[in-house]
Structures are given as structure tokens and as C-alpha cells.
Amino acid sequence: MRFSVLTLFPEMIRNTLETSITGKALEKGLFELETIQIRDHAVNSYGKVDDYVFGGGKGMLLMAEPVYQSWLDAVKCYSSVHADTEFEQAADSSVKRARTIYLSPKGRRFDQEAAARIAKQDHVILLCGHYEGIDQRVLDQIVDEEISLGDFVLTGGELAACVVIDAAARLLPGVLPAEEAYMNESHMSGLLEQPHYTRPSEWQGREVPEILLSGHQARIERWQYLRSLMETLDKRPDLLRSSDLKIEDWEDLIVILQEDKSRK
Ligand SMILES: C[S@@+](CC[C@H](N)C(=O)[O-])C[C@H]1O[C@@H](n2cnc3c(N)ncnc32)[C@H](O)[C@@H]1O
Known part of the structure; x- marks a missing residue:
């Protein structure tokens, strides 16, 4: 799988993703990461990529042409590397196989389902905006979907692109x-997920739940499931549907709650 990131700050993407688990996966070739500097496609020799917004407003906007040329670069580069025959290359240039995502506060909120969907693609192009954003005409021309990290505004799309790539890449085989x-x-x-514990079994007077040290796998798995339910009920009840909980789950949860209360 290949990620191509169109950005004014390639080093932000590389520094982040070439570190730790994603960095090792890149070294092993488990996925590919390409960064395309939008400024390399500037409209003049001074590196101009932005201009004033028509209709007024203080900020600057990324121009359509440098973004479009960067995108063509990403599409062409993928075709020439991955198409085996001339025929495939020709087919590639007419049929857009890559999925283009614009990181934007207006997009659909990113979640695990979106990460899993993205991890199934061959080639994903991530477009990072800056300043006031990007000329709408090029977005209309190339973007398949807009993704947001949440209801807040970042200075640029780079951090969001790294989040999307990290969440999708860790689902790829071998990562x-x-x-x-x-x-x-x-x-x-x-x-x-249920809470986890590691050694020592007692730390500052706090003990690891006894069941986890019992070696009784079936009981441990039941405990983990119930703790996972409790964690969800407590922190994100909006994720639960009433059908997720059976009567015996409720009964066991009440027992656990009583045990917790008597321990405190
Ligand atoms: C300052 S923002 C532009 C915000 C835009 N003027 C608006 O009000 O919708 C610059 C860039 O940061 C990125 N960005 C900002 N907030 C984001 C978010 N919540 N999720 C993903 N990307 C975001 C986008 O790529 C955007 O083009």
C-alpha cells in the first residue's frame, strides 16, 4: 500500500512517520510513504503557491494549479511504479485508481471504521491544506472524500494526515x-478495551486484580469482557446499544461493582 502526501511541510510527515512502529514498517517495506512538496509546483520561480481570497478576508488560500500538479505527480508516480505493462499504464492514467482524501475541519469525523476502510486501498493520496485552505475548484476536481480529526481547527492538515496514516498503517499485515x-x-x-496491568503485581499499595494472576483463562477472558463493558458504560455510554448487554452481563457487572466498592 502506498500513501502519497501533498504538503508544504514534508518534514513534518517524515519526522513523525519514520519514527517507532510506522518507521520500522516503512524500513521493512510493509507500506510506502511518498511526500510531494506542493511548492515544487509553484506558479513562479519565487515559489508562489498561495494568493488572496476573492471577495475579501484576511487570509491566503492555496492556489488550484500547484495543488493539481502535485496531485498529478502522485497519480503518475504510482502508475509508473506499479503498472506492469504499457497497457496498464495507459489504463491507469485514464481511470483514477488512487483515493484522494482532503484533511479538513469540514470533513467526516475520523474513526476506526474509516481507518480500516483506508487500510484496504492500494493507493491513498492525502492533501494537506494550510492558511485559509485550498481553492474550491481543485477540491471539486480531485477529492473523493474529506476527513476531519474533530470539531476544531488546526493550522495545517499535516498532523491530521499523520494520524490517518498511523491508524491505517497499523492495521496492515505485519506492521x-x-x-x-x-x-x-x-x-x-x-x-x-479493559484496563491492563504489568509487573510488579503490587505498586504503591495498589494490587493487580487477583483474577489476572490466577492462570484460569476462561475466567480471565470473562473478566476482561466485563471490564471492557464497564469501561464503555463509564466513559463512552454512547457507544453501547442495549442489545450489547445480556441479563447475565448486567448480573455479573453488579457483582463486580459491589466488589470494587468494598475494596475502596
Ligand atoms: C486553518 S485551516 C483552514 C480552516 C478553514 N478556513 C475553515 O474554516 O474550514 C488550514 C488547514 O488545516 C487543516 N485542518 C484544520 N483543521 C482540521 C481538522 N479538524 N481536521 C483535519 N484537517 C484540518 C486543513 O487541511 C485546512 O485546509
């Missing part, structure tokens, strides 16, 4: 040591 590493995580099953 994490085992599929189980993410299958039980928060938002994968619709619930938040």
Missing part, C-alpha cells in the same frame, strides 16, 4: 507483531 495486538483494542469491537 504489528500479531493481529491479536489490535483485534481486542478499543473501537475494534465497538467497546473500549
Whole structure:
């Protein structure tokens, strides 16, 4: 899978994603990361890529042409690397195989489902805006979808692009040591993950729940499921549907709550 990021600040993308788990995955070739400097497609030799907004307003806007040329670069580059035959290359240039995402506060809020959908693509082009944003005409021409990190405004799309790539890349085969590493995580099953503990078994008078040291796998798994339900009920009840909880779950949850209360 290949991510192409169109940006004025490629170093922000590279510095972030070439670190830690995504950095190792890039080294192993588990996915590809290309950054395209929008300024390389400036409209003049001074590197001009922005201009005043028609109709007034204080800010500057990224111009359509440098963004469009950067996008063509990303599409062409992918075609020439990945198409095996001349025929495929020709087909590629007419049929747009890449999915183009504009990071924008107006977009659909990013979530685990979107990350999983993106991880299934061959080639994703992420467009990072800056200043007041980007000329609408090029957005209309090239963008398939807009994604937002949340209801707030960032100075640029780079941090959002890194978040999207990180969340999608860790779902690709081989990036994490085992599929189980993410299958039980928060938002994968619709619930938040249960709390975790590591050694020592007692820290500053706080003990690890006894059941986790019991070695009784079936009981541990039931405990983990109930704790995951409790975590969700407590922190994100909006994620739960009433059908998620059976009568016996409620009964066991009440027992756990009583145990917690008597321990405090
Ligand atoms: C200062 S913002 C422009 C905001 C725009 N004038 C508006 O009011 O919708 C500059 C760039 O940051 C990025 N950005 C800002 N907030 C974002 C968010 N919540 N999610 C994703 N990208 C965001 C976008 O790429 C945007 O083009």
C-alpha cells in the first residue's frame, strides 16, 4: 500500500512517520510513504503557491494549479511504479485508481471504521491544506472524500494526515507483531478495551486484580469482557446499544461493582 502526501511541510510527515512502529514498517517495506512538496509546483520561480481570497478576508488560500500538479505527480508516480505493462499504464492514467482524501475541519469525523476502510486501498493520496485552505475548484476536481480529526481547527492538515496514516498503517499485515495486538483494542469491537496491568503485581499499595494472576483463562477472558463493558458504560455510554448487554452481563457487572466498592 502506498500513501502519497501533498504538503508544504514534508518534514513534518517524515519526522513523525519514520519514527517507532510506522518507521520500522516503512524500513521493512510493509507500506510506502511518498511526500510531494506542493511548492515544487509553484506558479513562479519565487515559489508562489498561495494568493488572496476573492471577495475579501484576511487570509491566503492555496492556489488550484500547484495543488493539481502535485496531485498529478502522485497519480503518475504510482502508475509508473506499479503498472506492469504499457497497457496498464495507459489504463491507469485514464481511470483514477488512487483515493484522494482532503484533511479538513469540514470533513467526516475520523474513526476506526474509516481507518480500516483506508487500510484496504492500494493507493491513498492525502492533501494537506494550510492558511485559509485550498481553492474550491481543485477540491471539486480531485477529492473523493474529506476527513476531519474533530470539531476544531488546526493550522495545517499535516498532523491530521499523520494520524490517518498511523491508524491505517497499523492495521496492515505485519506492521504489528500479531493481529491479536489490535483485534481486542478499543473501537475494534465497538467497546473500549479493559484496563491492563504489568509487573510488579503490587505498586504503591495498589494490587493487580487477583483474577489476572490466577492462570484460569476462561475466567480471565470473562473478566476482561466485563471490564471492557464497564469501561464503555463509564466513559463512552454512547457507544453501547442495549442489545450489547445480556441479563447475565448486567448480573455479573453488579457483582463486580459491589466488589470494587468494598475494596475502596
Ligand atoms: C486553518 S485551516 C483552514 C480552516 C478553514 N478556513 C475553515 O474554516 O474550514 C488550514 C488547514 O488545516 C487543516 N485542518 C484544520 N483543521 C482540521 C481538522 N479538524 N481536521 C483535519 N484537517 C484540518 C486543513 O487541511 C485546512 O485546509
